[in-house]
Amino acid sequence: MAKMHSRARGNAHSHKPLKPAKPTWIRHQSKEVEMLVAKLSKEGKSASEVGLILRDSYGVPSVKLLTGKRVQEILAEKKLLPELPEDMLALMRQSVLIKKHLEANKHDMTALRGLQFAESKIKRLVKYYKRAQKLPVDWKFDANKVKMYTQ
Numbered sequence: 001m002a003k004m005h006s007r008a009r010g011n012a013h014s015h016k017p018l019k020p021a022k023p024t025w026i027r028h029q030s031k032e033v034e035m036l037v038a039k040l041s042k043e044g045k046s047a048s049e050v051g052l053i054l055r056d057s058y059g060v061p062s063v064k065l066l067t068g069k070r071v072q073e074i075l076a077e078k079k080l081l082p083e084l085p086e087d088m089l090a091l092m093r094q095s096v097l098i099k100k101h102l103e104a105n106k107h108d109m110t111a112l113r114g115l116q117f118a119e120s121k122i123k124r125l126v127k128y129y130k131r132a133q134k135l136p137v138d139w140k141f142d143a144n145k146v147k148m149y150t151q
Contacts, residue, residue: 005117020065030067033060034074041080047071048086084149085129091122092146119143 003010028036036058040050050071054060064070075081082089098115102108122141129135 016062020062022065023061026060026066028058028060028066033063033066034069036060037063037071037074038078038080041075041078046082046086047075085125085134088122088125088129089149091118091125092149094118095122095143096146 033054036054037050040053041047045053051063054063060066063074067074069077072081084092095115095118098111098118101111102115105111119141126135126139126141130137130139
């Protein structure tokens with residue numbers, strides 16, 4: 001499948017095994033992993049950062065394999081989810097940085113195009129998250145007030 005805003009094709013990457021089985025070398029139990037997820041989230045780490053830390057520092061190859069739940073589901077159970085989803089916040093940060101760049105470089109049309117792409121992705125995500133009821137129905141994306149969310 002082609003990328004959305006370029007003519008490039010998809011990424012080559014490794015795939016997870018078809019029939020996942022819990023590896024015998026894992027020392028942590030599912031309750032321990034859930035407690036680690038909660039602890040790292042309380043320290044201000046996002047869900048993806050929690051997964052990376054668990055993989056790199058604690059040797060947990062897959063949280064879902066051990067606990068039967070994704071990191072997001074564990075955070076939702078413990079009521080530790082942020083008010084805005086992580087992918088939307090990342091796109092908002094990107095748009096803020098591009099706007100800052102455009103203030104200094106007014107004639108950079110490539111950056112302007114990147115800003116348009118980022119904001120259209122944000123608007124599409126807002127529609128999806130409203131349908132999935134992860135955002136309130138009356139929540140609106142305002143390009144001028146994005147800095148408030150990204151601080």
